[in-house]
Amino acid sequence: MNNKFDIAIVGAGVVGCAMARQLTLCGATVLVLEKAVDVLDGASKGNSAILHTGFDAPVNSLEQSCIASGYANYLSHAAELNLPILKSGALVLAWDQQQLAQLPELIDKAHANGVNDVARLTREEILAREPNLAPSVVGGFEVPGEYLIDPWATAHAYLLQAIANGTELLRGTEVLDGEYTNGYWNLKTSAGDFVADHVINCAGLYGDIVDQRLVGESCFTITPRKGQFVVFDKAASDLTTAILLPVPTKKTKGVVVCRTIFGNLLLGPTAEDQTSRVDASTNREALLALRDRGIDMIPKLENFDVTAAYAGLRPACEHSDYQIRHMPDQQYICVGSIRSTGLSGALGIAQYVNKLLVETRFSNQPLTSPVIPDVDRLSNYHPRDWQDQNNGGIVCHCESVTRREIMNALTGPMPPASLQGLKRRTRVCMGRCQGFYCTAELAKMTKGYFELPLGVQHENS
Amino acid sequence: MKIADANQPSPIDVAIVGAGSAGLALAAELKRSGVTRVVMLEREKTAGGIPRHCGHYPFGIREYGRLLKGPDYAKRNVDTAVKLGVEIRNEVSVTELHPQGRLSLFTPSGLESLQAKRVVLCTGVRESSRSQRFIGGDRPLGVMSTAALQSLVYLNGMHPFSRPIILGSELVSFSAIETCRHLGIRPVAMVEELDRVIAQKTILPYLTLRGVPLYAGVHEPKIIGKKHVEALAFVDADGKPQTIETDGIIVSGRFRPEASLLLASHLELDPGSGGPVIDQFGQCSDPSYYSAGNLLRAAETSGWCWREGVSTAKRIVQDLSSAHYEVRGYIRLSTNDPAIKFALPQRLVISNRPGGMTDMQIGLLKPSRGVLKASCGSQCVSVSKINSRPMRRILRPLADILATAPGSDVQLSFEES
């Protein structure tokens, strides 16, 4: 391993992963330090998986401009990175007169944000497109450019491309302290010291804490905002085609109903402020309330089974915009409070930070022919490995995951250290049966790969 | 005389999806009755179904006149079928059902399509997951179904935890205690959200014998643990918050049919039972499809499913014999009573075809004592007393209902007494 890097990135959430890719492709030597045993262990673990156009972002905000460029970039690189996209479009729906009155302003805002294809629809037009919606809907508008994507493969592909082109990833490595002297950083971590010219803090839910540790102060304080979700059975995905968004409030985009790229129907998130940065637990009351809200919007949902429930934590703070702070004299950039649009904005954020770096000592020397990583595509709306030859057979029946897909993940350049990680990489155990059928086979296949095994051999066998 | 081309296999008479207790008994019976080609499609590496990993007694008493453990019984079912000439294709998943008996298959050597004169769906049941029961909390490692535990233990010889909590109190929850015993460990508690055990009360001394404390009537169960399960928190029946330390949670029971194929198919599904709509011959809404075993409803014993397989086989043989029956119409049997979960069969054919089921099967959603009424409009068709609970077998004769006029819509309801 290098003993000195151009860039050290703290945190491998979707933002850190996009950052690593951008800077590696621009010729930097990059070190990614992630405290968890796997990447995507923070805010990026659970979200709505929508590629937003940014139609409702504050006009002229940094967030809006990062989403706009992130969005454009995503669409131009998805095919090359084998990332599935599904153009479902979105409908913003008003359920009462007060919300209806807000629509013109929201449409104007979308246009001001350059999302020009946003257009008003009558109640009848909406019901004709989405016949399963409750007739109590009063109006709305369409946002044709919203897409469904794979939230995990997205970040994995960014980081895998970075790794394939030279980035070093260290997991289980928490940045504890650091010092900037003589033009470079000396970072103290739980796994030793590392030296880099620049440090980029992409610590998500810990952005303010990493700021404190490295530069002694932070211009924001994170208040995690939990979002719980209910995932409905695949059969429910026929109930809607568009992403159904409510009229947003100041605090949240509200409860969304949409398909997932994996073929389920997703309902959520809630918005609950909390102090814990780790507590992503769900609770029955909230999940049942979500389900009721879903049935209000789509009455037929009542007849469908639930497949899973999860929660994600948004790195929110007292400010509404992204908190990207450049301290050129310390060669330090904090990319903080990427609250609820980081999946869409990540590539744009990375480009923005790259520009900031160029203003200091860093100069771009783009790789001429960067390596493109091999990422399995797990979409329900695209061809899958099980339909291909020599895949070793299906192990997870509900999600049609093949032996080859599992072995690719386990033996690849960024192997999972836990079942959670394997689930995100392959979708095993993410389907209807939640491990009823394939746990035993997985326990055999993953022997020796995980920090905590699924089972150990016993004497009575 | 035309000589059969050895490379050209003869047409498949019956294809069976799922080689568990019902499918294997059905296949064997078809062969005994002289059906030429019977092909079973089973997605696991070995046939046998759920009993493969039920390493406990009692299985096989009525079927084989012997007391067997699940794995021996499963093997016996497989061996019998194979000996009789049933073709079992393991590691083959049926991925789609098409009209008139055409199936899409995933096989280790690629995708295939298969055509059979009749198809029988025998895909069984699975347990409900924690999400399906809205059990909140963290999402650590160590939360699993009884089936996952049993397969880890009996198929892999593995040990996932050493002091688990069993969530649920059905028969299968008690099997989980037996599985733990096989590992030489004792569950630290059995926890049930309903106010008493779901299995027969007579099983209670068993809990005392095994030293497993029971908490029934609990509220708000919540799983705690960062990487691995650390505890289960809940509010007990007296309203007292409890936290029990544990390293595993067995989320047992609350069976539901494994109806994935049906959900994506042209066949009619009964939202009450969660399985296919069938008539008294086990025939689905597309008459080239039949169904038997626990896919029909959650859940019966293996012995019941086995016998259901045998009787369904007889009906299929009769159907294939090209005898012609005169159909005079259909009767719909349904319910929207909040106490009744399902009633089988959902459709009755009025014809001169013999050999259909003589009883309907009913499942309850809550403990019920009163009268079960079948009515057609304002006319009462039959009345019978009922005093039972969910998860119990309830059978009532079909004769009175079959005697109603073709085109009738018979509704089942329950009146408390």
Ligand SMILES: Cc1cc2nc3c(=O)[nH]c(=O)nc-3n(C[C@H](O)[C@H](O)[C@H](O)COP(=O)(O)OP(=O)(O)OC[C@H]3O[C@@H](n4cnc5c(N)ncnc54)[C@H](O)[C@@H]3O)c2cc1C
């Ligand atoms: C409920 C919900 C719904 C959402 N829906 C969408 C959506 O539909 N579309 C969209 O675009 N966005 C959405 N988002 C937003 C998106 O998920 C976030 O903006 C994004 O995940 C933030 O990523 P991040 O990399 O900044 O933070 P994180 O993912 O939190 O990454 C930070 C990483 O830094 C690591 N770390 C922290 N401290 C240290 C340290 N000291 N040393 C080393 N490593 C450290 C952490 O372990 C973590 O892995 C949603 C978010 C939520 C919660």
Ligand SMILES: Cc1cc2nc3c(=O)[nH]c(=O)nc-3n(C[C@H](O)[C@H](O)[C@H](O)COP(=O)(O)OP(=O)(O)OC[C@H]3O[C@@H](n4cnc5c(N)ncnc54)[C@H](O)[C@@H]3O)c2cc1C
């Ligand atoms: C965890 C558990 C424990 C149980 N313990 C007992 C017990 O101790 N005693 C008892 O009497 N009953 C028990 N039961 C009830 C059990 O359902 C019956 O014993 C019996 O197995 C039912 O037989 P079946 O043929 O309907 O289904 P199963 O035995 O479940 O067989 C279904 C078969 O279909 C296959 N299959 C499913 N989908 C497809 C597909 N798409 N393509 C190809 N193959 C497919 C499955 O792999 C499986 O082999 C238990 C059930 C469960 C879930």
